[in-house]
Amino acid sequence: MKLTKTAEGWVLELEWLERVIIVTALEQQATHYRTPLDQLDPVLQAHWRGRLSLRGGEKAKEASEDLAEVRAGWRGERLQAIERWLQVLNLNDVDQVQSLGLTVEEIETLVQVFNERRLVLAAEYGIGDAAMEADLESGPVDQTQRAVMEIHLLGVVLHVLISALDGELE
Amino acid sequence: MFAHDSRLVTRNSPVVVEPDVEESVKDAFDKGWAVVVWNDPINLMSYVVFVFKRVLHMSLSDATRHMMEVHEKGKSVVARETQEKAELLVHQLQAYGLQATMEPS
Numbered sequence: 001m002k003l004t005k006t007a008e009g010w011v012l013e014l015e016w017l018e019r020v021i022i023v024t025a026l027e028q029q030a031t032h033y034r035t036p037l038d039q040l041d042p043v044l045q046a047h048w049r050g051r052l053s054l055r056g057g058e059k060a061k062e063a064s065e066d067l068a069e070v071r072a073g074w075r076g077e078r079l080q081a082i083e084r085w086l087q088v089l090n091l092n093d094v095d096q097v098q099s100l101g102l103t104v105e106e107i108e109t110l111v112q113v114f115n116e117r118r119l120v121l122a123a124e125y126g127i128g129d130a131a132m133e134a135d136l137e138s139g140p141v142d143q144t145q146r147a148v149m150e151i152h153l154l155g156v157v158l159h160v161l162i163s164a165l166d167g168e169l170e
Numbered sequence: 171m172f173a174h175d176s177r178l179v180t181r182n183s184p185v186v187v188e189p190d191v192e193e194s195v196k197d198a199f200d201k202g203w204a205v206v207v208w209n210d211p212i213n214l215m216s217y218v219v220f221v222f223k224r225v226l227h228m229s230l231s232d233a234t235r236h237m238m239e240v241h242e243k244g245k246s247v248v249a250r251e252t253q254e255k256a257e258l259l260v261h262q263l264q265a266y267g268l269q270a271t272m273e274p275s
Contacts, residue, residue, distance in 0.1 A: 115267040
């Protein structure tokens with residue numbers, strides 16, 4: 001996986017196995033975004049409502065409703081971006097490296113989407129500190145451990161992306 | 171416009187501002203809200219530093235210091251702002267997936 005800056009913008013190059021990880025994560029997240037909020041698991045509905053304030057009282061009440069609306073709006077925007085990327089990336093060509101052209105804004109959206117995938121997995125499977133630090137090589141792998149593995153793998157992907165963006169911020 | 175409003179100004183008298191207006195103006199300019207970022211087990215330390223730099227325009231050293239405070243103490247006050255600006259910052263931090271809230275300080 002390589003993210004390089006060219007005269008036209010940024011190019012993300014992905015080998016087949018990297019594409020498998022990324023395309024799978026994007027497809028799963030697209031499914032999540034397409035699912036109406038009221039059909040999501042209650043823990044994920046709470047994730048999407050968000051929380052503006054713990055002690056804000058009446059002053060923060062109305063603003064909390066605004067926040068929930070804003071947060072819901074991110075779902076549609078991010079779904080559109082994923083659908084664009086999935087039109088470019090495919091898993092058919094095992095031997096070829098595939099490239100995805102991205103603007104800085106799109107890299108930021110990609111970062112937000114991958115990080116959200118990690119947060120959604122954690123919420124869905126109740127993953128906390130203990131699960132994140134557990135030894136994944138011992139014992140049979142269950143669904144929760146698979147989710148932890150995906151969270152770790154996407155962490156590596158995020159690291160590559162934010163290293164590139166860091167250069168843009170300085 | 172206000173100069174012709176008899177409730178606000180009378181000739182040869184100081185400006186009188188109704189208490190609720192005074193309160194609204196005070197609220198609008200009072201940086202009485204703390205923007206707090208809370209620890210969570212999922213967000214990467216490097217990612218949190220990146221978001222602080224991106225959203226709050228912190229230097230690398232400030233971003234790292236606040237990230238460590240979140241990590242070690244469970245939370246960090248990353249800004250003190252008016253209600254409106256604090257809301258905006260919370261929206262922006264949450265857009266990146268950070269656990270951010272605004273609290274009256």
